[in-house]
Amino acid sequence: MNQHVPVITIDGPSASGKGTVAQRVAAVLGFHYLDSGALYRLTALAAQYRRVNWKDEPFVAEIAAGIDVIFEGERVLLAGNDVSLAIRSEEMGVGASTVAALPAVRVALLERQRAFAQKPGLLADGRDMGSVVFPQAPLKIFLTATAAVRAERRYKQLIARGEPADLAAITAELEARDERDRVRAVAPLQQLPDALLLETSNLTIEQAVAQVLAWWQARMPK
Ligand code: DC
Numbered sequence: 001m002n003q004h005v006p007v008i009t010i011d012g013p014s015a016s017g018k019g020t021v022a023q024r025v026a027a028v029l030g031f032h033y034l035d036s037g038a039l040y041r042l043t044a045l046a047a048q049y050r051r052v053n054w055k056d057e058p059f060v061a062e063i064a065a066g067i068d069v070i071f072e073g074e075r076v077l078l079a080g081n082d083v084s085l086a087i088r089s090e091e092m093g094v095g096a097s098t099v100a101a102l103p104a105v106r107v108a109l110l111e112r113q114r115a116f117a118q119k120p121g122l123l124a125d126g127r128d129m130g131s132v133v134f135p136q137a138p139l140k141i142f143l144t145a146t147a148a149v150r151a152e153r154r155y156k157q158l159i160a161r162g163e164p165a166d167l168a169a170i171t172a173e174l175e176a177r178d179e180r181d182r183v184r185a186v187a188p189l190q191q192l193p194d195a196l197l198l199e200t201s202n203l204t205i206e207q208a209v210a211q212v213l214a215w216w217q218a219r220m221p222k
Contacts, residue, residue, distance in 0.1 A: 006031075006121040007136075008216060009129035012143040013178050013189060014093065015150040017200055017208065018125045021143060024209045026123035029216070034116040035071075036126030036133070037096060039109050041087035042069055042078055044095025054098040061104035067112075090173065097177050100127075101184040128187035130195050139219050141212060142191040145201040147175055 008025065012018045019035060026033040043064040044054060052059045070077040076084045086092065099105050106128075113133045116122055124133065130140035145153075151171040158165035181189040191197060196215060200208050 005117045005119055006138060007117055007134045008121070008123050008139045008141070008212070009134050009137045009195075010123070010125045010141045010143050010212070011127055011129050011131070011189065011191075011195065012125075013150065013174075013181065015154040015174060016144050017150075017153060017205065018143040020205055021198075021200075021208045021212060022123045022125040024205065025212045025216075028209070028213060029121060029123070031121040031123045032116055032118055034113060034122060034124040034126075034129075036109075036113055036124060036129060038071075038076055038087060039064075039067070039069070039113065040096035040100045040105075041092045042067055042076065042083070043099050043105060043109070044092050045083060045087055046078060047099065048095065054095050055102070057102045057104050060099050060102060061108045064099070064105045064108040093173075093177065097180050101180065101186070103186045106132075106186055127181055127189045130192050131190065132187045139212075139216055140192060140195040141198050141215070142195040143198045143200060143208070145199065147171060147178070149201045150174055 008031070010018045010022045019037075023033055025031075043060060046063050046067055047054055047060050050063065052063060054060060068079045074084065075082055076087060110133065113124070116124065117134070126133070130137055148171065151167060151174050154170050154174065155165050155167045178189070198208060198211060203211075
């Protein structure tokens with residue numbers, strides 16, 4: 001891991017909006033961006049293509065270690081194929097959360113995630129960015145919102161895309177996923193004592209971005 005590259009970590013539950021906030025902050029600062037959840041989603045998708053069960057730890061870890069991925073702006077290529085939409089499905093959300101509970105899979109993805117720390121800096125979002133992957137990051141944020149607000153955001157996103165959406169089902173699925181991510185034995189979702197809490201239930205995206213930038217400016221050497 002390159003100790004000299006500044007890293008900002010944003011961890012939090014699903015549909016909290018952390019990806020959007022992280023991408024915007026990265027764009028303002030000119031930093032690279034790591035969507036670590038995409039790596040777990042890609043692992044689940046690659047396992048499905050190869051008909052490997054998501055709970056088959058040795059096989060799924062092997063797939064994770066060998067995953068051939070290219071991030072091209074908004075596009076995600078798996079073995080040269082555009083899977084940007086495929087990895088965003090609810091099914092791959094469940095798959096990602098399932099494979100993410102396997103310790104060998106997390107180990108397989110660790111160095112790959114650390115390799116994203118390149119100059120001039122990195123904005124990394126996920127569940128264990130501050131606790132496991134970049135424990136030395138100078139700014140760690142725990143970004144969240146209530147389950148009701150997150151479900152509502154996900155619902156509006158689906159409707160805007162013209163996809164069918166059921167608010168009650170989305171809320172239930174979000175709560176189940178939060179629970180799986182929180183209670184698992186390895187790298188559970190948690191707010192670290194050294195992470196700043198950003199509660200976004202009553203904030204716009206712009207306000208959340210401005211808060212992260214203000215914290216970052218306050219931490220930069222003058
Ligand atoms: O952020 P997301 O919804 O794309 O993440 C999908 C799943 O991957 C999520 O349920 C938990 C898992 N994940 C993880 O365990 N660790 C990370 N750093 C990122 C995601």
